[in-house]
Amino acid sequence: MTEPLVGILGGMGPAATAAFYAKLVARTPAIRDQDHLRVAIWADPTVPDRVAALLDGSTDPYPLMLAGARHLQSLGVTIAAMPCHTAHAFLPRLIADTGLPFVDMVAETARVLRQRDARRVALLGTRGTLACGIYQERLQDFDLAIPDEQAQQSVDEAIAAVKRGAPAEGARHLSAALPDVPLTVLACTELPLAADRLTGSPGELLDPTDLLADALITECR
């Protein structure tokens, strides 16, 4: 049997990729290095803006995403993951073009939400993620709370703050965006980095990158 090799198509953004890799390591049952998963990461932060691509087509991130996936493929990865929600709009095309077995973080999140009682769920993400509807189409029977324009501006600010290395500032913006809903999905990989710095007690925050990491670990064991 081939030893599993996890491929992470990252860099979108880079801090989120580093946090995702740390999470994958922390959630792997291990007492020594050799118990951990082999991992290859291709992190190209120069991939053009995914949000603009989805909102007005002014950028095209796909060629560099495809190139990254091909790099991972050349290394022999046996399972792949992409810790960026917005980029998941391109995942079907990426899978079709490469045949790489990606774990779909959005599908995994929908699967886990379905196992719970919650019907009313808040969804925070980039304008691109919300506009392309990848979450809404999988959660049609849920009562989804989507931010209004003012709250979305706070979400945008929270994401931008993490991307410029200021997660504590991101937490202040995230705090302003959190709705009064018991369960909120942090559907942008920068948001959990801001959430780590939240003070006070928000409702439950679901971090889909936790689910993505656990799915990879399960697939590899």
Place this chain on the structure above:
Amino acid sequence: MTEPLVGILGGMGPAATAAFYAKLVARTPAIRDQDHLRVAIWADPTVPDRVAALLDGSTDPYPLMLAGARHLQSLGVTIAAMPCHTAHAFLPRLIADTGLPFVDMVAETARVLRQRDARRVALLGTRGTLACGIYQERLQDFDLAIPDEQAQQSVDEAIAAVKRGAPAEGARHLSAALPDVPLTVLACTELPLAADRLTGSPGELLDPTDLLADALITECR
């Protein structure tokens, strides 16, 4: 000009590699994703124990280290780094066999120490790092404090705790190993993860992975 591509030969151990990548991102001046460095990481935690290789030759990590370096080379990395001090004992051979331009973390640490007034410096690392003398040979004119057997046992415990995902426990062991010396070099990539959880105020702790990250950023700009 070719866009720089940083290669990280990691997994030794994996948590330290994730922390190193996060550090590289955090220390890069950037306000958006596209300002960050392109990074490829090969993290194979199944590389056999480096310490045993250096102490009694009972393991041989070199073939998998070389394979990993070749993987990074196949991706076109323009500069490489290996966030593991003990593995630096194999760095000259790795450079000779691959021609990859690695930044030498040990040499970088010696260079920075030389710019400072400190002559008395404590060195904490694995038994392998201390036995192979890669630091001592570069710091011959320094008054180096090396742990006695009891302190080294605490260092070993601190490293093992981080490797099994228990950095707070690692901090307790590290605390017991810290000598009464103004400047201590944390010459094992697991130790800064334990040091992050230290309470109280130890003397100054120098983390060579900070220097390695800064050297990569400088080289790429």
